Amino acid sequence: MILFSFLLLFLASSLGAQDITKEKSKVSTKVLLENDQVRVLQIESPVGEVTGLHSHPAYIIYPLNDGKLEETINGKTKTTEFKAGVPKYMEAVTHTAKNVGSTPTKMIIVELKNVSSAK
Numbered sequence: 582m583i584l585f586s587f588l589l590l591f592l593a594s595s596l597g598a599q600d601i602t603k604e605k606s607k608v609s610t611k612v613l614l615e616n617d618q619v620r621v622l623q624i625e626s627p628v629g630e631v632t633g634l635h636s637h638p639a640y641i642i643y644p645l646n647d648g649k650l651e652e653t654i655n656g657k658t659k660t661t662e663f664k665a666g667v668p669k670y671m672e673a674v675t676h677t678a679k680n681v682g683s684t685p686t687k688m689i690i691v692e693l694k695n696v697s698s699a700k
Contacts, residue, residue, distance in 0.1 A: 601635040608632050613689070620692040626650075631679040641691040643668045648686035651679045663688065 602610045602622070607630045614621040626632075644663035651660045654676045663669065663686075680686045 599633065599635050601632060601637075604633055604635060606630060606632055618694055620694065622690045622692070624686070624688050624690055626678070626680040626686040628680050628682065628685060632677050634675065634677055636673070636675040637671070637690070637692055638673045639693045639696050640671050640673075641668050641693070642671060643689040643691070645687040645689065646684060647682070648680065648684065648688070649682035650686065651681045653677045653679075 601608070601624070602612060604610060607627050609623075609625040611623045612620065613623055642663065644665050644667065646665045648663045649660060650663070651658055652674075654674060660681065661669075
């Protein structure tokens with residue numbers, strides 16, 4: 582019964598993940614380009630704002646300013662700092678993200694479609 586409860590909880594959290602562009606928070610998301618290969622998003626997050634649970638395929642973050650995000654993935658929290666103009670490759674993820682920096686976070690995200698791993 583306990584295993585069944587954990588399975589239901591896991592499935593509910595996975596199914597609850599949504600597209601960040603449909604997010605109902607103060608995080609601004611704008612689709613700049615989408616085709617069969619990529620989706621390019623512009624994201625701006627006020628200080629302290631937290632996204633809802635959402636998913637990304639493998640993606641590249643291009644920060645437009647310095648920032649710091651706290652991600653929660655499967656109940657574990659990690660903090661990532663970004664420097665303006667320094668891109669980062671990120672593996673596919675389902676997470677929430679909170680701007681824990683001192684300024685609004687502005688970035689371009691390039692989601693890679695139809696890619697199993699770009700390591």
